[in-house]
Amino acid sequence: MAGTAKDYNVTEIVQGPGDLWAIPIASAPTDVAVRLTLASDGTPDATTHPSSVHLGAIMTAITTQVKPKITNIQTDQFEAPIDSYLAELEASIAAEMAQVESQKLQRVLGVGTYSTGTNNNPTSGTAFEQLTWGGTWTVPKICLACISPTRQNPNQYVVSVLYIGVSMSGFALALGRAKAAGYKLQMQGLSDTARTAGQQIGVLYQTLANASGGTPTAKANDPTQIFEGPVDLWLVSPAPTDATMQVTLDATTLTPSTLVHASSAHLGLTEGAVTFSVVPKIELVRADQFDGAVDAYVNSLECKIEATCLSSTMANLAQALGVGNYTLSAGAYAQCTFGGTNQPPAICIAAIGRKRTATTKAVVACLYRVNAASGVTWTAQRAKTSTFKVEFTGQSDTTRTSGRQVGIYHEMM
C-alpha cells in the first residue's frame, strides 16, 4: 500500500512587497468576473478598471485578513460543541502608508474634503493642496486591492480584493526629526448584497500565467511626499475664517502672518515629534442576512494635536492649562493663576513644518477650535528637564461650513 505524498514545496512560501490600489466600485471586478484584469506590468488594466488610483509607497507591510467569527452550537448532553455556525466574517486590508500628501490622507480619512488650486498664501500664484474635515458623515466606499508579485515569477501575482471597502482608520502622523511620518490605513470589507453568496466581500487569488497586454495604470510612488523633519506648534489668533480656510503664512519665515493672525503665539521648543491625528469612529451597519457589514456611518470624529513642550514659560503653561489665567508685569513677574475658571477658552492650534525635499514649502495642520485637555506639570529636578504634555482636542465650529468645521491640512505644492 503506497503512502500519500508530502507537500514540501518552498515555492508556495509567500514573501515580497505589494502595492495598494483604490478602484471605483463601478469599475471593480464584477460578480461574474470576480478577479481583477491585470495589465502586463501587474497594475489594474486601465480599460477594465478606469480611474484606479495607486496609493503610493508602503512603510512596512500590507496585511489582508479574513477572520470568521464562529459560534459553537452547544448541547447539554455533550461536553464539546456538536456543530458551529458563522456569525460574522470580517475582512480587512491594513498597511502603514508612507506618503504624507493631501489626496492620500483623504483616502484614509474618507470623510475629508479635498481641494486644490492656487492662491496668495504666502505669495500670489502659490499652488496648494488641502484637506478639510468636520461635518461630513457619508462614508465613501471604494474597492481596494493589494497586488504583489510572486517570489518565483515577478510576472505572476498574489492579489487580494475587497469589493466594497470603507476606511476605518483615519490617520495619525508623528511629525518630527527622528522618523519619517507614516500612518496606518485600515479598510474594512462590506458585503455587496448584489453579489452571489460565497463571493460577496472579496477574493484572494494567485495568477498562474504571466500578465500580458492591457493598459497599465501609473503608480504613484513619490519619495518627495514622505515627510520627516521638525514642526513648530502655534497658537493661531485670530483663527483662519470659514472663507479663508488656510493659516496665512509669511512668505519668508513660513510662520503665521502677523497681518492676518496678529495675536499668534509660538509655543516654543518641543521634545520629539508633534502628533497630529484625525480619527473618525466608523460604525458598521449589520444585517442578519449577511455575514459582513452592509454599510457604515460616522459616529464621531476625534482630532488632536499633541506634543511634549520644553519651554515652560508661564504663558505656555497657561495656554496648555486652558483654565489658567496668565498675567505679565514686564520686568517684575509673569504668572499663571488657576482655580475658579469654569469655561476653558477655545483657541486655534497649528503645527507648521517644511517639506523635507522642498524647504521653501510649508505643510500646515490646523484645528480651528480646540480646548487644552491635558493640564500641565512643572518638575523641579536635577536629573531631568521639566516638560509638559499638551493635548489639544478639536471641536466642531458650528459657524463654519459642513466639510470644514473642525480643521485643515494644507500644503504648498
Add this chain to the structure above:
Amino acid sequence: MRGLNLFNAETRRRGDDMREYRVLLPIDVEGHIYQFGSVVELDLETAKAYSHALLAVEEEAAAGSQKKDGEEK
C-alpha cells in the same frame, strides 16, 4: 482652474471638454463642496486636478454594461 459647475442649466458654461464625473471622495471645487456619490460637471483641466476622487460617468456606464455582459478577461 476653470469650469466651475454652477448647477444651473442656464448659466452653466458648456465647452467641448466638459464632462460629468461621479464623485468618489468629497471635493471642494472653488468653494462648492461635492459629496461622495454626487455627479459634477467639470472641464478636463479641473477634472485632472481632482482625478483621484472622480470617475467619468461615461466610464462608469461602460463598466456597468461590461458587468451586465459578464465578460471576464
